[in-house]
Structures are given as structure tokens and as C-alpha cells.
Amino acid sequence: MSGIRNYGLIRWIASTIAMSALFAACSVSRPAQVPTPPPALPALVPQPTPTPQVIGMASWYGPGFHGHKTSAGSVYDQEELTAASIAFPLGSRVMVTNLDNGRSVEVTITDRGPFLKGRKIDLSHKAARMIGMLDHGTARVRISLIGKPAGSREVGAPLRYFVQVGSFSEQRNAEQLRSKLAAYYADVHVDRLDADHRRYYRVRMGAFATRSAAAARASDSARFGLPIVIVTE
CATH class of the missing domain: 3.30.70.1070 (Sporulation related repeat)
Incomplete structure (x- = not known):
């Protein structure tokens, strides 16, 4: 009987050792849990240089100048999206916004004028119609530069x-x-x-x-x- 009891004790000890080794192996093979870092925030992109703007009165010119040569050398067509200005170099692209109704139009500066005090731009008939100023003849506008020919003077620089x-x-x-x-x-x-x-x-x-x-x-x-x-x- 004592031999049977010793045999059972030996089996219990062997089983205990095997289970301990299994748990130890599992604990060693499992990697430590590392907290996942939060995603990095995107780098801030610096804003571009503010677009040069001119605010003032706009008028429009049409039939009396239609078909005449402009300062740029082209023939003025009142139904094209062009304008006259001395505030921007010839060939400049500008966005003109009617400050009374918020309507905008993009035009090319192809001529010089207007030469009345306080006037900043003369729009073609079509451009004036698009921003809703034909009836009044004039409107207070914001003129924003989109682009200008390379080598031309800066907006606001002395005239040449x-x-x-x-x-x-x-x-x-x-x-x-x-x-x-x-x-x-x-x-x-x-x-x-x-x-x-x-x-x-x-x-x-x-x-x-x-x-x-x-x-x-x-x-x-x-x-x-x-x-x-x-x-x-």
C-alpha cells in the first residue's frame, strides 16, 4: 500500500512541475503590452503672402470704345472679360468683387484708365453685367490680384x-x-x-x-x- 501511495505522490509532483513549466513558458513567450502612442498631428502649413488688393470705385466702358485699340495693343471687345486700370500692370489677371452684392468676375487688364479721381477700374460691358453694376454705372469693388506678367511692377509701386x-x-x-x-x-x-x-x-x-x-x-x-x-x- 505504501508503494501505491508513493507512486501517486510521484505522479502529483510530476504533474505540478509540468503545469508550472507550461505557465512559465506562456508568461515568457507573451510580449509585454506597450500602450499605442496617439497619432502625430499634421504639421501646420504656413499661409501664403496676402494677395494684393485695391478697394475703390469701378465704372464700365463700352460702345464708344468698342473696336478701338487698347494700351496692350489688342482690339477692345466689350463682350470679353477685360478691364482698364492704372493700379495693376497690363496683362494682370484680377478678381473684381462688387461689395454691394458679393458677385465677382475675373478679368484681364488690357487697357489704361479710368482717369477720374477715386476710380480704380473700368470694366468691360460683359464684366460689369456679370457683377450687376450696369444699371448704376458704378459700384464699390474689391480688386484682388491673381497673377501678373513676370518683371512687371509691383501693385502700389510708382508708375513707369x-x-x-x-x-x-x-x-x-x-x-x-x-x-x-x-x-x-x-x-x-x-x-x-x-x-x-x-x-x-x-x-x-x-x-x-x-x-x-x-x-x-x-x-x-x-x-x-x-x-x-x-x-x-
Whole structure:
């Protein structure tokens, strides 16, 4: 009987050791639980430079100028989305918002004007209709710059004056005229302008800081019989 009891005791001890080893193995093989860190917040993107804006009165021009040449060299079409301004360089794209009703239109600056005190922009007939100012004739607007030609003056910078002696759709013709005038003047250059879905190559002299200086050059170059225009930009 004592042999049977000893045999049972041995089995109990062996079973206990086996179970202890199993639990120990499980506890060793299971990795420690590490708390998951919260997701990182996205980096803040700095805001771009504020868009240059001009606030003032807008008017519109139409039938009396329709079909006439603009300062950019294109022909004015009152049913295209264009405008005249001296606050922005020629070729600039601007967004004009009527502050009375919130309606906006995007236009290209292709001409100079208006020249009445307090007026900042002259819209084409179509552009004026789109922002609901035809009936009143004028409206208080906000003009925001979208883009301007490379190398043109900054918005708000002093105006510059150029003597323009030709505007061509073919670059070759513009370069030929520039080459002829370069024998007499050191500041002759060809300036490219994209406006009204067309490209123009303008032959110019300058820039001049004052209109009187530009007028003196225009007077001197009149001997060549060219179509001279003083352009303000």
C-alpha cells in the first residue's frame, strides 16, 4: 500500500512541475503590452503672402470704345472679360468683387484708365453685367490680384512710362524693328504680352520715371515715322 501511495505522490509532483513549466513558458513567450502612442498631428502649413488688393470705385466702358485699340495693343471687345486700370500692370489677371452684392468676375487688364479721381477700374460691358453694376454705372469693388506678367511692377509701386513703337503678333517682326532702333537707343526691347487669348510682341523704349522724359524720347523718335504711344505701367 505504501508503494501505491508513493507512486501517486510521484505522479502529483510530476504533474505540478509540468503545469508550472507550461505557465512559465506562456508568461515568457507573451510580449509585454506597450500602450499605442496617439497619432502625430499634421504639421501646420504656413499661409501664403496676402494677395494684393485695391478697394475703390469701378465704372464700365463700352460702345464708344468698342473696336478701338487698347494700351496692350489688342482690339477692345466689350463682350470679353477685360478691364482698364492704372493700379495693376497690363496683362494682370484680377478678381473684381462688387461689395454691394458679393458677385465677382475675373478679368484681364488690357487697357489704361479710368482717369477720374477715386476710380480704380473700368470694366468691360460683359464684366460689369456679370457683377450687376450696369444699371448704376458704378459700384464699390474689391480688386484682388491673381497673377501678373513676370518683371512687371509691383501693385502700389510708382508708375513707369514706356515709349511703344509697335505691337506685333509675329515675334520676328518685332525683333526686326528692335534691331533697327537699337542702333540709336540702348533701351529698346521686345516685351511679350498674353491678353484676350492672344500673344503680342511689343517694341518699347524705357522705362522712364516721368511722363515728360518719355515724351522727350517720343518726340526724338518721331523722325522714324512709327506709330508711337506712351504707355503707363
